[in-house]
Amino acid sequence: MLVELFHLLVTPVPLRLRRLGYLRESVLLLSRGRRCHAAWAPHLAASRAAILDACEGLDQTRIAVVLGSGLLQDVPIADLARRFREVHLVDAVHLWPARRLVRTYSNVRLITADLNAEPGRVDPLPALCGGAEVDFVVSANLLSQLPILPLDRPGLLPPDLGGRIVRAHLEGLGRLRARVCLLTDIEQFEEDRTGRITDRIDLLHGVRLDPPDRDWIWEIAPFGEAARHHRLRHRVQAFLNWRTA
Template sequence: MLAEALGWLLTPAPWWARRRGLVGEQMALLARHRRCRAAWAPHLAACRAFLAEAASNGATDGGTGGSTVAVLGSGALLDVPLDPLAAAYGRVLLVDAVHPWRARWRAARHRGRVRLIHHDLASGLPEAAHGADLVLSVNLLSRLPDPGAHLAALADSRAAALVSDVELIESQGDVELARRDLLAGCDLALTAPRGWTWKLAPAPELYPDRDLSLRVVAGWVSRTSRRAAR
């Protein structure tokens, strides 16, 4: 709790992010990661591998300075492979309401090629992301009030790839107790999709005898997503 409180006090953030509790959310996320590091490791590795692959496939200039990748929901960069992104693109835009010091230190190592953008992604994509050669949406969609609008914005980008949790699963040992759709039936319409399970809160993190897991999907956002979202 002390580390979370200090993080809340020392993390730079716009006033609206503090007022809405988004700084506290980031500190709580980092604290849970510390407690559940082993359980989260496969999910974070899968995210980084997919995003690095997407960056490699979408790069056009080999990082010589003429291309831009925008990462939406970059947060503390737990799930974002910043070094491969910076190697493949001339500019990397990290977009989120809060950029913890962990992300700021890593960004600073890239000597101006990485830009931090404070933006409320619930209101849409920032202006800078509209001109990006590749847009990456990272574990963000289920937290937005209108996932369909976000998908439509991604589909209007030059190229976009997405990682998102889609279902919450409650289990006890090997027995599934409940499953809930987190996207209200929204059709992702992804190209070359893949998926895995993220053990978000293994017992006794939230419950003494139950695990909470997320089903995660990743893939390229197709133009069909624009039609499906409307």
């Protein structure tokens, strides 16, 4: 609790993003990640391995951009910093553990930006990763998160806003000239202790992806985390070269 309060008070975040709830979400993610450390480990390892495999064989290794870099838990930052001349980490919020870690690399930069490209907003991707020197872009378990806070806004929301936000990010990635690695959870399922599935949520709001290069299960809330007799699991997919997936 005290740790959460510390982050809420001291993290530098633009007022607009703080008001929209991004800081709060990030602090909750940090706390859950710490509580569920063992359960999350296979997912984080699979994500890091997919990212490193995705940037094998590039002709040039000038700039790598990680979208949704967050807490850097699923980002193999040491390897990326070694392989690329520069690494840009983009997220709405960077908490202090990530800020401290980044300071140990002279070629890694943090960029605070809203990556939501919902209709009516300018696509943020060309400015962040459309440059001629960007050779590799990772969308790091960001896609399913993009609609969450916009769908929480009060008032009348456009129909299918979630699906539109998901599509806008995918289309933005598809327009980049760099090689793109897309990691995303696509579905949440709730399971009881007998293994029966008691609920399912489509995390991509009806948007269907092609068959992935890899997929795995992320035990996001083991028994006892969200409920005593139920656990939450996410199906995660990895596309090592999004354009050709």
